[in-house]
Amino acid sequence: xxxxxxxxxxxxxxxxxxxxxxxxxxxxxxxxxxxxxxxxxxxxxxxxxxxxxxxxxxxxxxxxxxxxxxxxxxxxxxxxxxxxxxxxxxxxxxxxxxxxxxxxxxxxxxxxxxxxxxxxxxxxxxxxxxxxxxxxxxxxxxxxxxxxxxxxxxxxxxxxxxxxxxxxxxxxxxxxxxxxxxxxxxxxxxxxxxxxxxxxxxxxxxxxxxxxxxxxxxxxxxxxxxxxxxxxxxxx
Numbered sequence: 592x593x594x595x596x597x598x599x600x601x602x603x604x605x606x607x608x609x610x611x612x613x614x615x616x617x618x619x620x621x622x623x624x625x626x627x628x629x630x631x632x633x634x635x636x637x638x639x640x641x642x643x644x645x646x647x648x649x650x651x652x653x654x655x656x657x658x659x660x661x662x663x664x665x666x667x668x669x670x671x672x673x674x675x676x677x678x679x680x681x682x683x684x685x686x687x688x689x690x691x692x693x694x695x696x697x698x699x700x701x702x703x704x705x706x707x708x709x710x711x712x713x714x715x716x717x718x719x720x721x722x723x724x725x726x727x728x729x730x731x732x733x734x735x736x737x738x739x740x741x742x743x744x745x746x747x748x749x750x751x752x753x754x755x756x757x758x759x760x761x762x763x764x765x766x767x768x769x770x771x772x773x774x775x776x777x778x779x780x781x782x783x784x785x786x787x788x789x790x791x792x793x794x795x796x797x798x799x800x801x802x803x804x805x806x807x808x809x810x811x812x813x814x815x816x817x818x819x820x821x822x823x824x825x826x827x
Contacts, residue, residue: 597632597633597634598630598631598632599630599631599632599633599703601626603631604626604629604630604631605626607631607654607703607705608622608625608626608629608705610654610768611652611678611680612725612767613680613721613722613725616721616722616725617715617719617721617722618719621714621715621718621719621722624711624714624715625707625711625715628707628708628710628711629705629706629707629708629711630705630706631654631703631704631705631706632703632704632706633701633702633703634656634698634701634702634703634704635698635701636698636699636700636701636702637697637698637699638697638698638702639695639696639697640658640696640697640698640704641682641692641695641696642692642695642696643662643663643691643692643693643694643695644691644692645691645692646691646692647682647685647686647689647690647691647692647709648708648709649682649686649706649707649708649709650680650682650683650686650706650707650708650709650712651680651681651682651696651704651705651706651707652679652680652681652704652705652706652707653675653676653677653678653679653680653702653703653704653705654677654678654703654704654705655677655701655702655703656677656698656700656701656702656703656704657674657675657676657698657699657700657702657775657779658674658675658679658696658697658698658699658702658704659671659673659674659675659696659697659699659782659783660672660673660674660675660681660694660695660696661694661695661697661782662694662695663695670785671782671783671784671785672694672737672740673736673737673740673759673783674699674756674759674760674782674783675766676760676766676768676769676773677766677768677769677770678766678767678768678769679765679766680729681729681733682696683712683726683729683730683733684730684733686709686712686713687712687713687716687726689709699779699782700774700775700779728764729764729765732762732764732765733765736759736762736765739755739759740759742827743755743756743823744785746826746827747823747826747827748823748826749784749786749790749793749794750793750794750797750798750822750823751822751823751826752784752785752786752794752823753780753784753786753791753794753795753798754794754798754803754819754822754823755820755822755823756780756783756784757773757780757804757811757813757819758816758819758820758822760773761813761816761820771812771813771816772810772811772812772813773810773811773812773813774809774810775809775810775811776809777791777792777795778791780795780811795811798819798822801818801822802814802815802818803815803818803819803822804819
């Protein structure tokens, strides 16, 4: 899966993991295990990180960029479940069950992706209480995110769907590193919402007119995260 020419050095890998709260909670021997077995790679926009129905060989994290979790059918139609911004880790459910991955993972921006092998993940899960607590929290928060995504898609109008898709990128438990200024294009946001770029543009303009966002080229600055999170909630 990995292009060796794009993988980071051991020194850089250590720096990347030191930025992860769960890694800092591990004891020294477990940190050494992670660093000895894991790796990270720079990937281009559009790169496929993992394929649906392939073995879940790694637990995945994002240090920089933006990934999407989606399903593509044979006709090319897709359904996006979630976006994963910097600081996010995902895929623990399939790794725990050692099952085939349930979705495709695609970079929608140039990204730096981190991978912890399934054997290392299970070693930590069985021997590290802090890691087990982190994974339980991840599973709980991820379930809440997916339920909210289904609810938003079925019940909200387009403007509210865009607002809620943006707000989900600021989940402090799942995505602790998201900056209030997002380097994301309207097309990329369309991938996450299932809306056309033109309809996303209209929604963003409406939210900006309400003072929740400031828009620039391929950039969205959130001015009021609380208002963004509440936008459209009256439709539910």
